[in-house]
Amino acid sequence: MTSTPDSPSLPAAPSSPAGVAAVLDGLLQLRDRAAWIVERRSADDPTADDPLRGMYLSPEAIRHRLRAAEAAAPDDVPEAAEVRPADGGRAAPDDRLLALAVRFGLAELDVDILLAALAPDVDRTFEPLYGYLNDDVSRRRATTGLALDLCGVPAHSPVARARLHPGAPLRSLGLLLVEEEDRPFLSRSLRVTDRVAAHLLGDDGLDAALTGHVRLVAPDAADRERPGAQGRGGPAGPPESLADQLAKQLADGRPLLAYLREHRTGDGLSCALAALRAADRQALLFTPPPAASGDGHHDGHGHHEPAGTPPLAAELLREARLRDCAVVVSALPGHPGPLIRALTAGDVPVLFVGEPPFDPGWSGDSGEVLVFEAPRRQAGAVAAWAGALGLDGEEADGFDLAQVVAPYRLGEEQIRRAARAAAGLAEFEGGPVTARHLRLGARQQTTSGLERHARRIRPAVGWDDLVLPPEPLGQLHELVLRSRHRERVLGEWRLSAGGGRGRGVVGLFAGDSGTGKTLSAEVVAAELGLDLYVVQLSAVVDKYVGETEKNLERIFTEADRVDAVLLFDEADAVFGKRSEVKDSHDRYANMESAYLLQRLESFDGIALLTTNLRANIDEAFTRRLDLVVDFPFPDAEQRLALWRTSLAGVPCAEGLDPGPCAREFELSGGSIRSAVVSAAYAAAGRGDEVTAADLLAGARREYRKAGRLVLEAGHAW
Structure with missing residues (x-):
């Protein structure tokens, strides 16, 4: 497509995002091409000035079309040029359109078709042009025939028509929708998906369809400075080596499909995030929605799997290609086979994490999935805690950070949430973060089914x-x-x-x-x-x-x-x-x-x-x-200490000495506490303090409960 010197430029936003200028320039050339076709068609069209053109067909219009069809012999129409991949010679390195073409494997003709379909969504002046060229004022989007005409290729070319096949990149990768498929091929409408149009115009927000199921994980400066290692252990060897090996694959851009089997929930996710951090790669962290119900089928290994395409799989892969990032899938569904097969596209790195052993039938023939035992997370990852708390080094004010976090085996995401919870508690109380805040924040990160049994x-x-x-x-x-x-x-x-x-x-x-x-x-x-x-x-x-x-x-x-x-x-x-x-x-x-x-x-x-x-x-x-x-059973000295410890928060009569009870009554610590409780209730009933008589009565009661005799004077046998 070539533009004329006096062509007006498309209106641009005062501050267009980087890479959008190439899209606008392509649309400018496309408008010139559309205007040229309009002039060529209207030159000898007797209905060109008819205000109702496109709403009905007059006899003159029918005769004009027949003459035009006879004049356009197939030999006079140039055959479609060879479909060549898009390369870097068409725009600047930050060209979003070029980057999209490379990531999705588009040819030059694909890019031109995509621009033709995108035009009415960016510039409204294309709507009347397309209505005229479609010979229907109500059809203001590009049709397949119009798109091929705008690209300068004949509509009968099998090579050109194949670019709009359901299995071709434009449609199979979710860039272009071909609507009204009950119409003849050349009159079907083309529409660029909203997410792709927004991306080409500089919108980096996540696809709305993925909201609630996907979160973008991007390593920040602090992450890049920390090593990818998570400690030692596990059958796969030191986790440094596994994380580094995965990172090399991710950094080199080589296809990577891996399943990280977890010994404990979060082990695989920690290893995957460590590898992404080491490779300086972004990732989409995907939690699949519940699988849609259906009749299902058997996968050949005796497992029944739900029927239908897994929800959001196509949108997830499209988003990953748009951002040139990896995908991490956590919380696999009960029948993960359909999801795994849908995501093993080959060009998008995908890391699956889960606890069940990997079944080869899950991937089928869609791609070879590498299976690893995720290394166990090391408790007390002090560096991760320090980074989450924003500390320089691993020194905390007022407490030993390493000692406080040592018992917790949390993943990096859990550590970040725990640190935020601790900071929130400290801010609520109006003080600095303490060891107590960290412990409370860490406890909140683990939900347990133990409460059903304990x-x-x-x-x-x-x-x-x-x-x-x-x-x-x-x-x-x-x-x-x-x-x-x-x-x-x-x-x-x-x-x-x-x-x-x-x-x-x-x-x-x-x-x-x-x-x-x-x-x-x-x-x-x-x-x-x-x-x-x-x-x-x-x-x-x-x-x-x-x-x-x-x-x-x-x-x-x-x-x-x-x-x-x-x-x-x-x-x-x-x-x-x-x-x-x-x-x-x-x-x-x-x-x-x-x-x-x-x-x-x-x-x-x-x-x-x-x-x-x-x-x-x-x-x-x-x-x-x-x-x-x-x-051991407490001796007299320990019994006295137990009496005093139990009475520490109880209002006692002045000069109260529990020594006689400690010497005379051989009671265990639990019985001593029960005796003090009985004495406290007696005093509370009178509205008075605990006296020696109250202690004696409580001790005698515990002795009798144990089946031992007590003399009337209060001495014990």
Whole structure:
């Protein structure tokens, strides 16, 4: 298309985005071509000046058309030129039209057809021109015949007509719509999709159809400075190597289709984002909508898949090509085969992440998908937390950042959300971000199904609430230490035993009732900044064979996905000794124990078991425990400390001394607390302070509850 020197220019916006000028220049040339065709056709048209032209056909108009058809012999019409790919010789490097042509693999004729269809959406002066050339004032868009005429190619050329085939790039890649397909081929209307038109005019917003399902992930300056590594571990080797290998493919522009299988939700997404950051590539993070219902079909591997094209797949690929970015698909649907086959186009890098093992039938013959085990995320990614908090280095004001975030195995997106939540809480309270804010923000990032099987406790106690001898107290501190540094010791330093064993921490608390086992578990959870989940045995044990194992598997699976402390209270009911098989009941009971032994070895979380009878725990379980903490019955000195600790927040009579109760009544910590509660209720009923008589009455009541005798004078046997 060539323009004449005196052609008026198209009106341009005061500040057109970079790359749009080439589109406007192409439309200017197109208008000149349309005007020239109008002049040529109207030169000997007897109806050219008829104001009703295009609304009816007069006899003169019919005779004129017949004469024109006879004059235009096929030999006089030039054949369509060879369809050549669009190259860089037509516009500046920032030409959006050229960039689109390259990314979508368009030929020069495709670009000209696209411009012809786009013209009425950009400049209204094309509408009357197209109405005249279509010989119908109501048809103001380009038709297939008019578009080919404007491009200077004959309508009968099979090469030119093939560019408008449903399988050709213009239509199959979602750039151009051919409407009214019930009409003859040459009179079908052409329309450029709204998203493509907006992109060519400088609009970089996401396609409205993808709203709620797609988010643009772009590495910022801070991301580019951080390494792509996420720690060590996993069958695929160090995550640095996997992320770097994926990054090389992404940076070189080579086709990449990969499935990252996650051990824990978020592992694959963290690895994918690390690779994108290392390659300095943008990506569309896609969460598929629920699959449309349908009759479906079988994929050849015994799997039933829903029928129909997956929703938004075409729009997603078009958006990725427009932006020249990759696609990351998370939260795969239950039948991911149709979606995976729809997105394996070859020219768009696509990274799928999911937990189920990859089925080759999902991809079929559409493309070879590389399958990797996503490396496990390392707990306490301090650099990621520091970047999300906007800190220079890894130093935080007022607290040790590394120690605070060590227990949390969050992905990069979760870390960013946790940091925003912590900052919001701090701003609400009118102070700086503290360790408490970070812990609260981190807890909000994991939604758990554990609450169906366990009771959640938000810890509200600390080390000062414990009264224990030095040895068990030191073991509790060691348990916290192991929980914080297990990723470094078992992962980075490769001290895991192998054989599919997890990186969990499992401890047993043994001692009489009321000696502080459950309270200690709550203190450990509070020190780690985690929630405590107490497993309800009634929700676990089932009389039907195999159901107990299923319930336990659900609990362990959910516990692996969240950052929490799992507490099995009265664990000997589930982790009891295996016995000699005398009947079928013994055999199935032993099967439950064998399953638990295997499941504890592969557990990645923090599990605590409590029992009143340590001898009832199977020795095979004991060998797999990291720590066994014995809680002794308190002596007189410890009982006095427990009485004082329990009375710390209670209004007491002046000079009240709990010493006699501590010496005379051999009570556990739990019983002492119950005695103080009874005394407090008695004082509250009188509207008075707690007295020595109230304490004595509470202690005597706890003694009687334990089945022990009390002398009338108050002394205990």
